[in-house]
Amino acid sequence: xxxxxxxxxxxxxxxxxxxxxxxxxxxxxxxxxxxxxxxxxxxxxxxxxxxxxxxxxxxxxxxxxxxxxxxxxxxxxxxxxxxxxxxxxxxxxxxxxxxxxxxxxxxxxxxxxxxxxxxxxxxxxxxxxxxxxxxxxxxxxxxxxxxxxxxxxxxxxxxxxxxxxxxxxxxxxxxxxxxxxxxxxxxxxxxxxx
Numbered sequence: 196x197x198x199x200x201x202x203x204x205x206x207x208x209x210x211x212x213x214x215x216x217x218x219x220x221x222x223x224x225x226x227x228x229x230x231x232x233x234x235x236x237x238x239x240x241x242x243x244x245x246x247x248x249x250x251x252x253x254x255x256x257x258x259x260x261x262x263x264x265x266x267x268x269x270x271x272x273x274x275x276x277x278x279x280x281x282x283x284x285x286x287x288x289x290x291x292x293x294x295x296x297x298x299x300x301x302x303x304x305x306x307x308x309x310x311x312x313x314x315x316x317x318x319x320x321x322x323x324x325x326x327x328x329x330x331x332x333x334x335x336x337x338x339x340x341x342x343x344x345x346x347x348x349x350x351x352x353x354x355x356x357x358x359x360x361x362x363x364x365x366x367x368x369x370x371x372x373x374x375x376x377x378x379x380x381x382x383x384x385x386x387x388x389x
Contacts, residue, residue, distance in 0.1 A: 209237040210337040210387075213284035214312070215294050219244030219273035220254045221362050221369075222290040226312060226376045228266035233384045237334050243276040245297045250274075254362060256369045264373060281305045286341050288312045288380075291357040308341050311356045316379030318344035321351045323382050333387060340386050 212230060216223035223242035230240045251273040253261070258268040281287060281302035287309040289295040299306045310318070322343050330336040358375045361368035 208334070209239050210334045211239045211241070211283060211285045213280060213287045214240075214242040214289075215245060215276055215287060215298050216242070216290040217244055217246050217294070217360060218251070218362070219247035219275075220251055221257050221360060222312075222358055222372055222376060224253045224268075224271050224273070225257050225261055225264075225266070225373055226288065226290075226380060228261050228268060228271070229264060229377060230380055230384060232266045234387060238337070238387065241280075243274050243280055245276050245294055247273045247275045256361070256366065257373075260369050260373045264377060276301065278302045281309075284308070285338065286310075286315075288315055290360070293357075307345050310344065311353075312358060312376060312379045314348075314353045314356045315344055316382055317353045318347045318351055319382035319386055321347055323386060337387055340383065 212234075214223040214226040214230070219242055223244060227240050227242035230238075234240060249272070252258075253268050253271045253273075261268045276298060278301045281298055282305065284305065285308060287295075287298055287305055289298055289309065289311050292311055295309055295311055299309050319340065322340065330339055355375075358372055358379070359368070361372040
C-alpha cells in the first residue's frame with residue numbers, strides 16, 4: 196500500500212524526503228538544500244510550509260548561511276504543504292512537533308513516516324550506534340531506517356524535538372537553527388549514503 200507507511204513502494208523509483216516548516220523560507224529550505232548537497236539519486240528532496248505563500252524566495256540570512264554551509268540556494272521558491280505532498284513523501288521531517296501534528300492532520304496515513312528533524316536525527320544516531328541498517332540498496336536502506344526509527348519512538352529520549360524559527364532574529368538565531376538542522380540530519384544522511 197504505497198503512501199501508507201506500511202509497505203515499501205513498488206511502483207516507483209526513488210525515495211522522497213519532504214522537509215516542513217511554517218513559511219518554507221527558513222528552516223525547511225535550509226534542511227532541503229543541505230540534504231540535497233549530500234544526497235543524489237535515488238533521493239528526491241523537497242520542502243514546503245504549513246503557512247507558506249507560494250513563490251517566495253528563501254530568507255536572505257538563510258541563503259547566506261546555506262552558502263557558508265556548502266549548500267546551493269539557487270532557484271528556490273516556497274510552496275504550501277498539501278495533502279498530496281504528504282501522501283507522496285516516503286519520509287516527512289518537520290521543524291517542530293506542532294508542524295508534525297498539522298502535517299499529519301492533512302494526511303493521517305503519513306503519521307508513521309513523519310518525525311521532527313531533531314527526533315529523526317536522534318533516532319538515526321541510535322541506529323547508527325547499533326549498526327542495524329544493513330540493506331545495500333539505498334532505497335531499501337532508507338525505508339528500513341524509517342521503519343527502525345518508528346520502532347524506537349518512545350524508547351529513545353529526544354531532549355529538544357523542536358528547532359526554533361530564526362525568522363526576524365539575530366544572525367546568531369539563524370546560525371543556531373542552521374547548526375541544529377545540520378547536526379540532526381548528519382546521522383540519517385550518513386545512513387542513507389554509506
